[in-house]
Amino acid sequence: MNVVFLGMALLLTGAAGYWVFGRGTPRPTGVWAMGGLLGAFALAFASYAPLVGDTVETLVPHVARLLSNSASLAAATAVLAVIFQLNLDPVEARRRIRVRLALLGTTVASMTILFAVEQLAHRSPHVYAVYLLLYVSYLGFAVVDFLAQALRQSTSTRRSSVRVGLRTAAAGCVFALIYLVYKLVRLIDLGLSLGLVDSHAECSSLVGTPCVFSVTSPVLAVLLMCVGLTLPAVIYPISQARRRRWEVRSFEALGGLWQDLSAAMPHIVLSSEDAEDMSTESDFLLQRRVIEISDGILTLRPYRPRAVQAMAEGTVDAGTVRGAAAVEAAVVKAALSNLEVGRLADDVAPPSAEAHSRRDLRAATEWYLLMAHAYASSGGRVADDGQANTVGA
Incomplete structure (x- = not known):
């Protein structure tokens, strides 16, 4: 799993660097938002790698969970920033992005405080339940918001690559919702002490329970959203090259x-x-x-x-x-x-x-x-x- 997650993290980091520094000038709208999205996705993939989790936990016990959750929230916010810039006028897009960033900062800070309290309270399940409630609430709000924006834009756009990309990203939202349902079950399990989910289970396979819900689903969600939102930028130069070739051949014919x-x-x-x-x-x-x-x-x-x-x-x-x-x-x-x-x-x-x-x-x-x-x-x-x-x- 280290090879898969770290390989994707390196690939996305390179893509983020190209998007931000290799786009030339003047920079098109949404360059920084897309660079932030790819960078956040790279951090999310890296945080899923067991090697990274084991390394950071030698410094702070159990902190890998906070790192992974914070990266997921940052990625969700970056996705929203990109879709806002696609759907809304620049002034409204900036206003909504500022609100989401403020909400992200507040949520991550609150989760960090709760994580520290949980560790001091010997991993209290009740404190963790509040932590999980904050995480699930923000992520669920972001996923539903993005899904609505993506479906609305996909029905109105004329470019087929944008339409396919947005629908691919919307499919990623389905896996994100599966992950959120799993987290919600864990939240209810902790609140009522039902013992439905083994919180100490180790992930050795991407298709085993509960890893298929806790790791595979968010990974697929991140991957599909990343592919969906970057697809138009990849397809556009290819389609332009094909168009120019057809024009040259037609001119000669x-x-x-x-x-x-x-x-x-x-x-x-x-x-x-x-x-x-x-x-x-x-x-x-x-x-x-x-x-x-x-x-x-x-x-x-x-x-x-x-x-x-x-x-x-x-x-x-x-x-x-x-x-x-x-x-x-x-x-x-x-x-x-x-x-x-x-x-x-x-x-x-x-x-x-x-x-x-x-x-x-x-x-x-x-x-x-x-x-x-x-x-x-x-x-x-x-x-x-x-x-x-x-x-x-």
């Missing part, structure tokens, strides 16, 4: 269609000054290319022959998105051929309904990618007279 359109209609190319300033912004460059392609297709509207559209619809399944893109690619090729010779279409083909349904950058890009693939695959431009012309800018 649209190159053939864009080159033919921009060569025939140079005026659709936007100012190059902006491109020089934002040459490293893949989202800007992709949006710019999509806009230029869209402008080029709009400019070709008088040259779009309906005859070519009807012929293309007869060769593909125009009811599918891919088929509609193939039809539109054929019409655009024919319109470019007509533009080159200055021939207006006798019967203008209407624009594709699929193109009008694409309202955001990703949807529009996906449509033009299908068009660009069909455009490149067909090999030549088809004009009104059905003759193929050479493709090229």
Whole structure:
């Protein structure tokens, strides 16, 4: 168990250090709260390790319990601080955090006094019952408060990583409540002297009784809350890297269609000054290319022959998105051929309904990618007279 608990403590300490000192400037909101949360969780895991408990108890007998309980309360308070900063405006979040910190300090100080009195009274069960009442009351209040905040935020957030993370943290609250029920049973047992729980039992297994309630449950609660609250920060850079890769690949895939359109209609190319300033912004460059392609297709509207559209619809399944893109690619090729010779279409083909349904950058890009693939695959431009012309800018 020492390896598990101390290993997690070291991992969380490193994560806390990165979060606080490795986030760069300016620091985003909640950096210190999240660093405090990870640090408190690291202390909680370390306090569960038998090696740490045995070491501190050589200095002060039975103090490992106070250290572990105080770390758990600090972790619960840190969790609340993070969720408040997610859910509330900054002023209200700071006010609530100050109240919780004051309550935490009062509770830990009272528990420390009661611990000292208990030791002086030869481990009086009645004094310990009061100590346990303070601990259970504060922790129960914090867990229920966090669970309500997490469930409320998870139903309103748009980011899937935040939603999954908050629900994972809420699952951790379930294990925390199991732990609190165990502590409540112990409290009743001490108050009524029922002898239901062996207070001198040693934990040798994480799945044995009562260790499954006193150690395993809080460990799982801490782990799930930690994973849940840090998941969005881990997923975000990964999703951003995937998004940038998709943007770069899409930008390159649209190159053939864009080159033919921009060569025939140079005026659709936007100012190059902006491109020089934002040459490293893949989202800007992709949006710019999509806009230029869209402008080029709009400019070709008088040259779009309906005859070519009807012929293309007869060769593909125009009811599918891919088929509609193939039809539109054929019409655009024919319109470019007509533009080159200055021939207006006798019967203008209407624009594709699929193109009008694409309202955001990703949807529009996906449509033009299908068009660009069909455009490149067909090999030549088809004009009104059905003759193929050479493709090229």
